[in-house]
Each structure stands twice: as structure tokens, then as C-alpha cells.
Amino acid sequence: MGRTLAEKVWEQHVVRRAEGEPDLLFIDLHLIHEVTSPQAFDGLRMAGRPVRRPDLTIATEDHNVPTVRGPISDPVSRAQVETLRKNAAEFGVRLHPMGDAGQGVVHIIGPQFGLTQPGMTIVCGDSHTSTHGAFGGIAFGIGTSEVEHVLATQTLPAYRPKTMAIEVKGALPYGVTAKDLILAIIAQIGTGGGQGYIVEYRGEAIRALSMEGRMTVCNMSIEAGARAGMIAPDETTFSYLKGRPHAPEGEAWDQAVEYWKTLRTDDDAVFDRVVEIDAATLTPFVTWGTNPGQGAPLSSVVPAPEQFGDPIERSAAERALEYMGLTAGTRLTDVEVDTVFVGSCTNGRLEDLRAAAEILQGRQVRTRTLIVPGSMMVKLQAEAEGLHEVFKAAGAEWREAGCSMCLGMNPDTLAPGERSASTSNRNFEGRQGKGGRTHLVSPQVAAATAVTGKLTAPADLV
Amino acid sequence: MDAFVTHTGTAVPLRRSNVDTDQIIPAVWLKQVSRTGFEKGLFAAWREDPSFVLNDPAYDGASILVSGPDFGTGSSREHAVWALQQYGFRVVIAARFGDIFRNNSTKMGLLPVVLPPEAVETLQKAVEADPATEITVDLSEREVRAVGEAWSFEIDDYTRWRLLEGLDDIGLTLRHADAIADYESGRQPWLPKTA
Ligand code: SF4
Numbered sequence: 001m002g003r004t005l006a007e008k009v010w011e012q013h014v015v016r017r018a019e020g021e022p023d024l025l026f027i028d029l030h031l032i033h034e035v036t037s038p039q040a041f042d043g044l045r046m047a048g049r050p051v052r053r054p055d056l057t058i059a060t061e062d063h064n065v066p067t068v069r070g071p072i073s074d075p076v077s078r079a080q081v082e083t084l085r086k087n088a089a090e091f092g093v094r095l096h097p098m099g100d101a102g103q104g105v106v107h108i109i110g111p112q113f114g115l116t117q118p119g120m121t122i123v124c125g126d127s128h129t130s131t132h133g134a135f136g137g138i139a140f141g142i143g144t145s146e147v148e149h150v151l152a153t154q155t156l157p158a159y160r161p162k163t164m165a166i167e168v169k170g171a172l173p174y175g176v177t178a179k180d181l182i183l184a185i186i187a188q189i190g191t192g193g194g195q196g197y198i199v200e201y202r203g204e205a206i207r208a209l210s211m212e213g214r215m216t217v218c219n220m221s222i223e224a225g226a227r228a229g230m231i232a233p234d235e236t237t238f239s240y241l242k243g244r245p246h247a248p249e250g251e252a253w254d255q256a257v258e259y260w261k262t263l264r265t266d267d268d269a270v271f272d273r274v275v276e277i278d279a280a281t282l283t284p285f286v287t288w289g290t291n292p293g294q295g296a297p298l299s300s301v302v303p304a305p306e307q308f309g310d311p312i313e314r315s316a317a318e319r320a321l322e323y324m325g326l327t328a329g330t331r332l333t334d335v336e337v338d339t340v341f342v343g344s345c346t347n348g349r350l351e352d353l354r355a356a357a358e359i360l361q362g363r364q365v366r367t368r369t370l371i372v373p374g375s376m377m378v379k380l381q382a383e384a385e386g387l388h389e390v391f392k393a394a395g396a397e398w399r400e401a402g403c404s405m406c407l408g409m410n411p412d413t414l415a416p417g418e419r420s421a422s423t424s425n426r427n428f429e430g431r432q433g434k435g436g437r438t439h440l441v442s443p444q445v446a447a448a449t450a451v452t453g454k455l456t457a458p459a460d461l462v
Numbered sequence: 463m464d465a466f467v468t469h470t471g472t473a474v475p476l477r478r479s480n481v482d483t484d485q486i487i488p489a490v491w492l493k494q495v496s497r498t499g500f501e502k503g504l505f506a507a508w509r510e511d512p513s514f515v516l517n518d519p520a521y522d523g524a525s526i527l528v529s530g531p532d533f534g535t536g537s538s539r540e541h542a543v544w545a546l547q548q549y550g551f552r553v554v555i556a557a558r559f560g561d562i563f564r565n566n567s568t569k570m571g572l573l574p575v576v577l578p579p580e581a582v583e584t585l586q587k588a589v590e591a592d593p594a595t596e597i598t599v600d601l602s603e604r605e606v607r608a609v610g611e612a613w614s615f616e617i618d619d620y621t622r623w624r625l626l627e628g629l630d631d632i633g634l635t636l637r638h639a640d641a642i643a644d645y646e647s648g649r650q651p652w653l654p655k656t657a
Pocket residue numbers: 062063105106107126128344345346402403406407424425
């Protein structure tokens with residue numbers, strides 16, 4: 001019987017297999033940031049262990065960094081960033097600190113350097129590591145104990161998850177983005193729907209996505225509970241990688257591509273679960289609640305809790321509406337927003353900024369609007385194209401790279417009761433600031449919303 | 463890691479689903495570089511509400527959390543596990559857990575127990591009716607016992623053994639250093655290096 005892509009990549013990385021034990025899996029790339037690593041480095045120090053493969057490890061500062069120029073004013077944040085600097089120096093790990101041209105959100109810089117390649121195993125102490133699966137590898141988030149484990153051994157003991165195919169049939173209609181697609185998928189299968197699975201996204205609509213769009217989709221796999229999400233590599237993947245600083249060159253490139261072309265699910269392979277989505281029926285999507293599964297088409301209304309048959313979902317919806325300050329039956333396009341955030345590892349890449357700029361060109365924003373590039377490189381590219389001028393002319397704020405309002409560990413937060421349209425990935429209670437209310441949207445919807453002050457589809461702008 | 467064999471204690475009923483790790487410990491608490499002091503951040507936003515169940519003195523001293531489904535979804539922050547443990551919890555019982563949270567828990571010796579929704583409901587009702595209700599979580603027998611009933615739960619043999627013995631994963635893996643070195647020598651030459 002044939003094998004799925006996930007099975008192929010997994011098998012390629014098994015260091016040791018024994019009856020009744022998890023596989024010991026080799027890790028090709030370990031990404032580090034300041035928040036989930038200090039206690040792991042402490043553990044190494046206490047046990048007198050070195051980092052086994054500093055040459056497969058890379059660190060950046062992203063979660064705490066301010067997005068206005070200058071030093072970190074919060075002493076606790078600063079101490080955490082300084083701890084990372086100290087640890088990186090002591091253990092010989094490459095670090096891209098604030099201000100460095102290579103700095104950025106951890107999941108943006110890996111692909112940008114060409115460090116994220118097909119068929120690799122990639123981990124990071126961060127759940128959105130699933131982003132890197134867009135290149136056809138297995139990439140997943142881990143906790144601090146596992147970070148320490150990978151630092152010490154470059155391996156992880158793990159059981160292979162089950163496999164799920166999400167087949168996206170047909171083509172996405174004009175104006176419907178990768179973000180709308182993944183929000184619709186999560187609303188369909190639920191926040192626990194992917195639990196225990198590696199998801200492979202397949203089908204015509206997936207093949208048609210750019211690498212940026214594929215990363216947006218894989219990024220949010222975790223919001224459906226999945227361990228990882230992946231997409232088989234193809235010409236789109238190869239041309240994205242070619243010429244990047246860490247991509248193979250010359251003969252090595254040819255060898256690599258030859259191998260990468262074998263990284264696809266065999267025709268006779270069987271998935272443990274298959275979900276089908278009809279791309280042609282999708283429209284811009286938005287969340288109304290406090291988990292990413294509580295979403296609906298932007299053209300619809302805030303649902304009534306009674307619509308949910310399952311009592312647990314019903315009470316979750318009741319609670320979410322109360323927290324969000326929404327009334328069932330309200331048209332989503334009537335919901336007024338205070339702040340718009342464009343950025344994060346979900347939608348902080350160049351393509352996302354271009355999409356937002358296209359809508360903001362020649363228009364004025366009515367809300368506080370933060371545009372935060374995912375990395376310094378994205379920032380420089382955007383500025384080379386003049387996007388920053390478009391944003392500034394529209395009245396939006398053009399910021400330095402970082403996680404920013406995606407989780408509000410830096411000063412970019414919502415005040416209690418404030419409402420945002422955000423291109424990030426989590427609408428959890430308080431995620432963007434205590435008492436803040438988040439609606440997850442695409443960069444296009446975010447930009448259109450900034451213009452009108454209400455949740456708005458770009459097609460509805462006059 | 464401390465060994466976990468069997469534990470008997472009182473419980474807190476948490477009647478919420480999708481308890482994401484941002485609720486278990488909000489991001490502002492993640493700036494610490496130590497491993498201690500996280501109990502103060504546990505459910506920090508919810509605890510501001512006087513009617514939140516953890517503020518009910520009837521549940522003081524409880525060591526088992528009985529939650530609605532999808533506990534520990536979202537962020538990979540292990541701080542969520544540290545916060546629960548440092549607050550005094552040894553066990554979380556729910557119908558479904560976030561994968562990363564469950565992994566993190568077993569690395570730290572906090573036992574995540576998956577029971578069917580009906581069993582969770584029975585336990586929550588029992589504890590709400592009488593907060594002094596004792597629940598026994600027996601890892602060696604893979605069984606939860608309370609109010610005269612018993613439910614078995616699943617956990618893979620390896621993780622169970624590791625928890626029963628209180629073994630450190632890194633030490634176990636380093637026993638296979640030769641296998642790791644063998645694997646490393648056979649990796650494709652084009653694979654990227656950061657340095
Ligand atoms: S951008 Fe948001 S989701 Fe992505 S790594 Fe930063 S905090 Fe996490």
C-alpha cells in the first residue's frame with residue numbers, strides 16, 4: 001500500500017524504533033525565541049549538558065519586542081530578551097536580535113532564509129510552528145521541556161499522529177483568501193476536529209495558493225487542534241526557495257529537487273480521515289466568538305446560541321456573545337471596530353501587506369490601524385515598494401517587526417472592551433489585551449474594515 | 463520529575479469548554495525566566511470575578527481539576543502546566559485535551575486524564591453537590607474512582623511507565639546517543655545548517 005506524505009517524512013526521520021515505545025525522531029531544524037526557552041537553557045546548565053547541534057538551531061527575538069523604535073521599556077520583557085542573548089552566546093546559538101536585518105517573528109524568518117525546506121522535521125516552542133509544513137515537512141509546536149530535550153539531543157520521542165486529508169475542491173472565488181479558507185475549515189471541523197492528526201491540505205485550491213497563502217493555511221492548523229499541517233511541495237515551493245540564503249545550490253539543488261519531488265502522497269495511500277471542502281462556495285469569513293472555530297461568513301449574522309444542538313457548544317456560544325458584547329441576529333457587517341491589526345505569523349508577510357495596501361491606496365482609515373511587518377526583511381521589502389507610504393498616507397501606523405498585538409506581550413494591546421479586526425490567529429478572551437475583543441479576518445477584510453470602521457468585505461467598499 | 467502512582471484528593475468543577483492556555487495563564491505571565499511563581503497567574507483574568515469557581519472557599523485545597531472538553535488548547539506554553547501544578551493540581555480530568563498541553567503535562571508529572579463526557583458530568587455533579595467528595599486517580603490501574611463508581615482511562619504504556627517511575631526523558635534518550643550519531647552521519651548533505 002502507498003504512503004501519505006506525512007508517513008514518508010516521518011519514516012525518514014526515525015532514529016530508533018522499539019516495540020511499545022514512541023519513535024525517536026530526528027529534528028532537522030530547531031527555532032528558538034525568548035519566551036519558551038529560558039527555563040530550557042537553565043535545565044541544560046543544571047545538568048551540565050551542551051546544545052548538541054547549534055548548527056541546526058536558530059534564535060530570534062519576537063514576542064516581547066516593541067514595534068516602535070527604541071529599547072524595551074518594560075524591565076521584565078527586557079530581562080527575558082537579555083536572557084536569550086546570554087543563552088545564545090553561552091551555548092553558541094545563532095541569534096537575530098532586535099534591530100538586526102534578520103530579526104522577525106520566528107515563523108517568518110525560517111522560510112525567508114530558506115531554512116525551511118521540504119521533507120524536514122522542524123520544531124519550536126511555539127504552537128504556530130505548523131506554518132512551516134507549507135513546504136512539505138512535519139513541523140509542530142512543543143513545550144519548554146521538549147525544547148530542552150531537542151537542545152540536548154536533537155531528537156524527540158513521539159508517536160506518529162493519525163493522518164487526515166483536507167481536500168479543497170474547486171477554485172476560491174475572486175476576493176476569497178487563504179485566511180478565509182482556513183477560518184472556514186476550522187468552523188467546519190471545530191477546534192478539536194484535528195486533534196491527534198497531521199493534516200495534509202490537498203486539492204486544486206491549495207495548489208493554486210502562493211507559498212504565503214499556504215503558510216497562512218498551515219499556520220492555523222493548530223487552531224483546529226491538529227498537531228501539524230502540511231502541503232506537498234511543487235514548482236511553487238521550489239521557485240520560492242531557489243536562491244534563498246540557505247537553499248541548496250548547483251548540483252545539490254538538483255539532487256534536493258529530485259528528492260523533494262518524491263514527497264507526495266501516493267495515489268493508493270489511505271488517510272485515517274478525509275474532509276472535503278468546496279472552495280467555490282466560500283466567501284470572506286470572520287470570527288464572532290472567542291475561539292477560532294466560532295466563525296461565520298461576513299455576509300451573515302451573529303448566531304443565536306439556541307442554534308447549537310450540543311449543550312456544551314450552546315453554553316460556549318452564550319459565554320462568547322457576552323464576552324464579545326454581541327447580540328444574536330446582528331449583521332456582522334454592522335459590528336463596529338476600534339482597532340485594526342495587520343500582522344503576525346499568519347498574515348505578516350509581504351503578500352499580506354500588499355493586499356492591505358491595495359485597499360488602503362487613496363483611502364483614509366477611521367480606526368486606529370497598526371501595520372506590523374512580520375520581519376525586518378518584510379519591512380525593508382515593503383518599504384522598497386513604497387507600501388509604507390500608502391499606509392501612512394491612509395493614516396495607518398507603520399511599525400517595526402514583531403508579534404505585537406497578536407498576543408500583546410509588548411505595549412501593543414487592546415484596552416478592556418475595545419474591539420479589533422485582526423489578521424492574527426487567536427480570538428481567545430484577553431489575547432490582545434485584557435478584556436479586548438478580537439475578530440479574526442484576512443488582510444483584505446482588515447483593510448476594508450479600517451476604512452469604514454465596521455467589519456467590511458473589500459467588495460463592499462465604494 | 464516526581465513519580466505519579468495514585469492520587470486521592472478533592473476536586474474543582476470547571477464548567478467551561480475550550481479552556482485555552484491563554485486563559486490558564488495569560489501572556490503577561492510568560493515574561494518570567496524562572497520556573498516558579500506561576501500559581502499567581504493561574505486563570506488570572508477569570509479569578510478577578512468573585513463568582514469564579516476557584517474563588518469559592520468550598521474548593522480550597524482541591525488537587526484535581528474536572529473541566530469541560532478541549533482543555534489546554536492553543537498556545538504551547540508549558541507555563542500553563544507549571545501554573546496548575548504550582549497552584550496545587552496533580553490531575554486534570556476532561557473529555558478532550560489540546561495535544562501540546564497533554565504532552566507538556568506528562569513531561570512534568572501533571573496527569574491529564576481523558577474520561578467520556580458522561581463520566582466528567584457525573585464527577586462535576588458529585589463535586590458540586592459535595593465539595594468534600596474524594597476522587598482517586600490510580601495510574602497503575604488506569605482507573606478513576608469516586609462516588610462508588612469506577613472509570614478506566616487510556617494512557618500509552620510508555621508514558622505510564624515513565625510517570626510511575628518519575629523518569630526524565632532526556633536521560634532516557636541519551637542512552638541512545640549512538641543511534642543518534644548513526645542517523646546524523648547518514649543525513650542528506652544539502653540539508654540546511656544555521657551556522
Ligand atoms: S505572531 Fe502571534 S502566533 Fe505568531 S509566533 Fe508571534 S505571538 Fe505566536
